[in-house]
Amino acid sequence: MRRVVVTGMGMINAVGHNKEESFKAMCDGVSGIDKITLFDAEAEGQGVLIAGEVKNFDPTTVMAAKEVKKADRFIQLGLKAAQEAMEDAAFNEIEIEYERFGVAAASGIGGLPAIEKNSIVLETRGPRRISPFFIPSALVNMLGGFVSIEHGLKGPNVAAVTACAAGTHSISEAAKTIICNGADRMLVVAAESAVTGVGIGGFASMKALSTRNDDPQTASRPFDAERDGFVMGEGAAALVLEEYDAAVARGAKIYGELIGFGESGDASHITSPSMDGPLRAMKAAMTMAGNPKVDYVNAHGTSTPTNDKNETAALKELFGGKENCPPVTSTKGQTGHCLGAAGGIEAVVCLMAMQEGIIPPTINHINPDENCDLDIVPNAARKAEMNIVMSNSFGFGGTNGVVIFKKL
Numbered sequence: 001m002r003r004v005v006v007t008g009m010g011m012i013n014a015v016g017h018n019k020e021e022s023f024k025a026m027c028d029g030v031s032g033i034d035k036i037t038l039f040d041a042e043a044e045g046q047g048v049l050i051a052g053e054v055k056n057f058d059p060t061t062v063m064a065a066k067e068v069k070k071a072d073r074f075i076q077l078g079l080k081a082a083q084e085a086m087e088d089a090a091f092n093e094i095e096i097e098y099e100r101f102g103v104a105a106a107s108g109i110g111g112l113p114a115i116e117k118n119s120i121v122l123e124t125r126g127p128r129r130i131s132p133f134f135i136p137s138a139l140v141n142m143l144g145g146f147v148s149i150e151h152g153l154k155g156p157n158v159a160a161v162t163a164c165a166a167g168t169h170s171i172s173e174a175a176k177t178i179i180c181n182g183a184d185r186m187l188v189v190a191a192e193s194a195v196t197g198v199g200i201g202g203f204a205s206m207k208a209l210s211t212r213n214d215d216p217q218t219a220s221r222p223f224d225a226e227r228d229g230f231v232m233g234e235g236a237a238a239l240v241l242e243e244y245d246a247a248v249a250r251g252a253k254i255y256g257e258l259i260g261f262g263e264s265g266d267a268s269h270i271t272s273p274s275m276d277g278p279l280r281a282m283k284a285a286m287t288m289a290g291n292p293k294v295d296y297v298n299a300h301g302t303s304t305p306t307n308d309k310n311e312t313a314a315l316k317e318l319f320g321g322k323e324n325c326p327p328v329t330s331t332k333g334q335t336g337h338c339l340g341a342a343g344g345i346e347a348v349v350c351l352m353a354m355q356e357g358i359i360p361p362t363i364n365h366i367n368p369d370e371n372c373d374l375d376i377v378p379n380a381a382r383k384a385e386m387n388i389v390m391s392n393s394f395g396f397g398g399t400n401g402v403v404i405f406k407k408l
Helices: 019-027 065-070 073-089 112-125 134-138 142-151 163-179 197-205 244-249 276-289 305-319 339-356
Strands: 004-012 101-106 157-160 185-192 235-243 256-265 296-298 388-395 399-406
Touching (some): 004 073, 073 142, 101 163, 112 134, 142 185, 163 256, 163 399, 185 339, 235 339, 256 276
Antiparallel strands (some): 004 256
């Protein structure tokens, strides 16, 4: 079977505009959660006023000013992460065979700001005033479209739209393409920007979001006894996946090998996660990887009561008790929950943790929960030698994805 390695990475989120800045902030315990500025949540009467927004992002750093209106914010963020990953992979024009280099994009919702804006235009000004750029700026697969055009990538171009598991699924889909010889290289791009009135209001009406408006920096508290829901985040991540021999032949820096991935469905409830579905996805990934000793798990860890309790139980079952579980952290305390981008961001975090030998902490752990009694590396980063790392993502609809990387 063809082997798949990661040779380039990029990310942007609430705590940083690139992977080094973001990872350092996560390890320093910085929270990117603050009052919403992308729209006037208070004037709208929203019950939730906080989110993990990307601050001071200028889209003209990745696209011409006249093109900005043609791409919704999730695409702009995705272009930023993709640019960093491609530069990090250090290709040159001779090395790239464009027809064998594809894109696997991911987003949970896609262009919600454009959908919301143009719905208002329809209602107030009529259908003739809807922007001609609306549809191509909002479709999820247009993320891959914009990225492929920017970098001239003419291989397979696919998109995962599997809620909060989309970023992780895009990694496994890209790997399958390489393993099956459909391409030699795939650029994975996962992006989300749904901090809008409809986005916040929709999740809030489900009671899924934290309402700790007066203390934004401690609102996302995965595995804490007083967690009261997740905080919406936005951001993007990109990973260059390459066939192992091709990467070695060009002398690429290899961050890690993707040795296992697993997918499953809960078949249980549209929004309430089960323990069984995530456990089966983790078992599938472990089986594919050859049941290695895992040194670190970046959990889905949303900071919702049900997810964190069930994920803890599933991890105990997987590893044979809490005493056998490796350290498990959730970086959503720092970034918020970036929905379809989360799996991409957290895969990059896993690889950086393995490279740097530092486990980022689970911040805002104030009151231990007896139902979440794993080693969650509370509040402070920890140095550790890591050779195998796992990243979990679970989405609405009961869709689950897990990836496992190995240091080479």
